[in-house]
Amino acid sequence: MTTAAIIVAAGRGTRAGGAVPKQWQSLAGQPVLAHTLAAFAGMRRVLVIHPDDRAQAEGLGADVQIVAGGASRTQSVRNALEALVGSGVSRVLIHDGARPLVNAGLIARMSAALDHGPAAAPALAVTDALWRGTEGTVAGTQSRDGLWRAQTPQAFHFDAILAAHRAHPQEAADDVEVARAAGLPVTIVPGSDDNLKLTFPGDFARAEAILKGRRMEIRLGNGFDVHAFTAGDHVWLCGVKVPHDKALLGHSDADVGMHALTDAIYGALAMGDIGRHFPPSDPQWKGAESHIFLRHAIETAREMGFRLMNCDVTMICERPKIGPHAEAMRACLATIMGVELARVSVKATTSERLGFTGREEGIAALATATLVQA
Numbered sequence: 001m002t003t004a005a006i007i008v009a010a011g012r013g014t015r016a017g018g019a020v021p022k023q024w025q026s027l028a029g030q031p032v033l034a035h036t037l038a039a040f041a042g043m044r045r046v047l048v049i050h051p052d053d054r055a056q057a058e059g060l061g062a063d064v065q066i067v068a069g070g071a072s073r074t075q076s077v078r079n080a081l082e083a084l085v086g087s088g089v090s091r092v093l094i095h096d097g098a099r100p101l102v103n104a105g106l107i108a109r110m111s112a113a114l115d116h117g118p119a120a121a122p123a124l125a126v127t128d129a130l131w132r133g134t135e136g137t138v139a140g141t142q143s144r145d146g147l148w149r150a151q152t153p154q155a156f157h158f159d160a161i162l163a164a165h166r167a168h169p170q171e172a173a174d175d176v177e178v179a180r181a182a183g184l185p186v187t188i189v190p191g192s193d194d195n196l197k198l199t200f201p202g203d204f205a206r207a208e209a210i211l212k213g214r215r216m217e218i219r220l221g222n223g224f225d226v227h228a229f230t231a232g233d234h235v236w237l238c239g240v241k242v243p244h245d246k247a248l249l250g251h252s253d254a255d256v257g258m259h260a261l262t263d264a265i266y267g268a269l270a271m272g273d274i275g276r277h278f279p280p281s282d283p284q285w286k287g288a289e290s291h292i293f294l295r296h297a298i299e300t301a302r303e304m305g306f307r308l309m310n311c312d313v314t315m316i317c318e319r320p321k322i323g324p325h326a327e328a329m330r331a332c333l334a335t336i337m338g339v340e341l342a343r344v345s346v347k348a349t350t351s352e353r354l355g356f357t358g359r360e361e362g363i364a365a366l367a368t369a370t371l372v373q374a
């Protein structure tokens, strides 16, 4: 199952004003779109931009797929959906580029909602009294019962929303309207107060204040693991099969480096260790590939609203030599966790032939991971 984030940013931002459209203006020192894209890091990202804005889009990330937008938001979404046909994407989160304060917790809630239905959208219940007004005078009151303020990311099964858009060539307020026109039930998921859409000039100051006031919660975790050698001809280390004249003994694939890193992430979350989530007494984990554990730890972090800032794995062994494989190990861990390569370090040391690692009885690994509230 592959999820793509479609970030629509092809509008001209006429209401916000400014020298450049709002999505390219600076917010806390970075273009608005840099904030929005960062919120979806680790996910396949499709950025829909105005054809005139190609130059600005350079530098936003080589892994971001750029699609040309249309004359309306609806058309921009449609272009992105058509660009994803045949890509293997099965779910999409459609988000306004102009909502840079979306957080990891909301994104995780939207993804989770798609386990239970084809469409879901975040919204906040209307809490203020509502009036009708005529020429600056209150002309009547309007019940707020059952009224919601719609937000994005709106989440859909890909085939369902693609078919809905193809069957709905006219304009729509948002993708929920398109989905409903096709008869799809849309689940309402609690939105986020901070997830405002930059619309008018004053919204920038409000967004900056929210960013400044956001509690910067940083979590540090460490992990340590040891596996003994046994007879064999290779070891698994940080997801890479390394030829060796011994193997590592363990209930799973005994990937000592990946286990230490997994424990570091659980540690940062105060969520115990691998054994708590994948008990060795449970036969289903016998021989299990350790990427299952690491992926669970990082997804747990995302669900709790954290993202990985960096991690560092150190393996302690005389042999096999880690250096020739370290880059492949970094790449493998980065892919499993859905983070940039630059955030992942893998290195090794010997113990100067001292102790059990020095006697080549086994390999030890330690890891640290830093998580930051997204």
Ligand SMILES: Nc1ccn([C@@H]2O[C@H](COP(=O)(O)OP(=O)(O)OP(=O)(O)O)[C@@H](O)[C@H]2O)c(=O)n1
Residues within 6 Å of the ligand: 008, 009, 010, 011, 012, 013, 014, 015, 016, 023, 048, 069, 070, 071, 072, 073, 074, 076, 077, 096, 097, 098, 099, 197, 198, 199
């Ligand atoms: N042709 C369009 C119009 C809008 N959008 C995007 O849809 C989101 C929500 O639209 P809105 O806030 O209305 O943005 P603008 O159309 O840019 O604003 P305005 O109406 O003030 O010009 C924005 O991220 C915007 O860039 C888009 O991708 N393509």
Ligand SMILES: C[C@](O)(CO)[C@H](O)COP(=O)(O)O
Residues within 6 Å of the ligand: 073, 096, 149, 150, 151, 152, 173, 174, 175, 197
């Ligand atoms: C999709 C949306 O963000 C839901 O609130 C909104 O409708 C898009 O912005 P617009 O100003 O209505 O174009």
